[in-house]
Amino acid sequence: MILVTGASGHLAKAILQHLTQTGAAATGATRHPGSSDQLRALDFDVPATISFEGVETLVMVSAGTEEDDVVITRHNNAITAAERDGVRHIVYTSLTEAGDHLGFALAHRWTERRLQSGKAQWTILRNGLYAELIGHLLAPHEGVISAPFGHGGVAAVARQDLAEAAAIIARNPGIHGGRTYNLVGNIVITGQNIADTLGAEYRPVKLTELRQALDSTAMLPFQPPMLLSIHSAASHGFLEETGTDITDILGREPLNALHIAAAAATA
Ligand SMILES: NC(=O)c1ccc[n+]([C@@H]2O[C@H](COP(=O)([O-])OP(=O)(O)OC[C@H]3O[C@@H](n4cnc5c(N)ncnc54)[C@H](OP(=O)(O)O)[C@@H]3O)[C@@H](O)[C@H]2O)c1
Numbered sequence: 001m002i003l004v005t006g007a008s009g010h011l012a013k014a015i016l017q018h019l020t021q022t023g024a025a026a027t028g029a030t031r032h033p034g035s036s037d038q039l040r041a042l043d044f045d046v047p048a049t050i051s052f053e054g055v056e057t058l059v060m061v062s063a064g065t066e067e068d069d070v071v072i073t074r075h076n077n078a079i080t081a082a083e084r085d086g087v088r089h090i091v092y093t094s095l096t097e098a099g100d101h102l103g104f105a106l107a108h109r110w111t112e113r114r115l116q117s118g119k120a121q122w123t124i125l126r127n128g129l130y131a132e133l134i135g136h137l138l139a140p141h142e143g144v145i146s147a148p149f150g151h152g153g154v155a156a157v158a159r160q161d162l163a164e165a166a167a168i169i170a171r172n173p174g175i176h177g178g179r180t181y182n183l184v185g186n187i188v189i190t191g192q193n194i195a196d197t198l199g200a201e202y203r204p205v206k207l208t209e210l211r212q213a214l215d216s217t218a219m220l221p222f223q224p225p226m227l228l229s230i231h232s233a234a235s236h237g238f239l240e241e242t243g244t245d246i247t248d249i250l251g252r253e254p255l256n257a258l259h260i261a262a263a264a265a266t267a
Contacts, residue, residue, distance in 0.1 A: 001054055002026040002170050005078065006061035007039050011093065014163030015059055015170070024171050044074035050081040057089045058082050058120075059170050062108065067222050071107035079114055089121040089173040091166060096128045097182045098155075098241050101233045103226035112180075123169055123176040128184035128246075129230065129239065131156040131257035135264030137230065138191050140200040145191055145265075148207045148228070150235030153190035155242045157183060158255040165249045181245040185257045188240045197262040207232060 002019060006012040007028025019026035029042035043049045044063050052058060060082075063074045082090055092115055095108040115122040134156045138145050162183055169176045195202035207228055214224040233239050246254050 002057045002059060003040070003052060003055040004028045004059040004061065004170075005042060005044075006030060006063060008032045009061060011159055011163055011166075012059075012061045014160055015061070015166045018164050018167035019170065022167070022171065024167070026170070044078045045070075047077045047081065050077060052082050052085040052087050055082075055085065055087050057091065057170050057173050058087045059091045059093075059166055061093050062095075062111070065104055065223075065226065068107045068110075071104075072110050075107070075111040076114060079111075079118055079120075083119040087120050089123070089177065090115060090118075091123045091125065091170050091173060091176075093162070093166060094124050094126045096126050096155075096184050096239075098184070098239050099126075099129070099233070101229065101238050103222075103229035121173065121177040123173060123178075124180040125162070125166055125169070126180060126182045127162050128157040128182075128243075129154050130159045130162070131185070131189065131255075131260040132159055132264040133230075134189050134234075134257075135194065135261035135267075138189075138194045138261070139265045140195070140198060143200050145195050145198075145200050145202045146205050146209075147191055148205050148210050148231040148235060149191040150204050151190065151192070152235045152237045152240060153188035153193075154234050154239040155184040155187070156189050156257045156261060157185040157246060158257055158260045161246055161250060161254045165246060168249055181249065182243050183246045183249075184241065184243040186242050186244070186247065186254055187257055188242065189258055189261050193258060194262055194265055197258060198266060204235070207235075
């Protein structure tokens with residue numbers, strides 16, 4: 001049986017959908033199972049809730065965006081339980097190779113190392129930044145996109161494509177054992193090309209302008225630097241490398257990330 005964690009999140013939900021549509025024996029686990037008897041209750045923060053009995057392949061969706069020590073403890077709890085319960089293969093949704101400069105990279109890289117030195121077979125999916133997220137960061141207000149994205153861009157990828165890739169690998173994990181895939185998109189999205197698509201104006205601003213604007217929001221102290229690390233890495237050209245792993249796994253070209261980002265920017 002395949003178990004997908006984080007089943008109330010966007011990515012995990014879409015992975016489960018692909019698995020069930022293709023007839024795979026799969027179920028989900030979440031902190032919020034509600035009244036569903038389809039989903040298991042599981043919280044990586046509470047080791048007593050983590051059971052992977054009967055699970056052969058675990059799709060471990062990275063557990064939210066928090067301080068590094070919180071995420072690392074969560075992931076360690078999950079992997080330790082998987083090893084205890086005899087899970088054969090863990091498919092982990094990590095972060096693109098080019099993302100090492102992002103504020104949330106360390107917890108992903110720690111988790112990759114933990115898997116590589118652990119007892120289960122593993123496959124690491126180094127997911128590119130979601131086109132939906134980039135669209136959200138480049139949303140226009142009154143026809144103007146003001147963001148510290150400079151003139152750089154992101155080889156973003158549709159979350160649906162990442163979900164389908166994870167489902168394809170989870171259905172047939174044996175041939176992907178010990179492999180790391182860099183799942184970035186095949187085009188680069190910039191502030192200017194979102195603006196052109198939407199008929200908006202793009203006005204790149206300084207990082208400090210966004211930081212000051214975030215000061216008046218209810219963000220936790222670690223969140224603004226994490227968020228701004230995306231803008232800084234994009235604007236300085238660190239996220240532009242495109243790739244073909246996603247095409248190879250899906251057996252088709254990825255969805256048009258620019259259209260998806262533009263739709264998210266106006267949602
Ligand atoms: N590549 C990107 O652009 C990008 C962007 C944002 C986030 N991410 C990462 O990718 C993951 C999936 O993305 P998403 O869009 O599905 O995010 P999302 O909709 O915000 O969902 C958050 C996910 O984190 C899980 N989670 C949080 N705390 C947990 C805990 N204590 N134990 C177990 N699971 C926990 C949630 O599981 P429940 O079902 O229990 O709520 C849910 O699957 C995120 O968690 C984050 O690590 C990637």
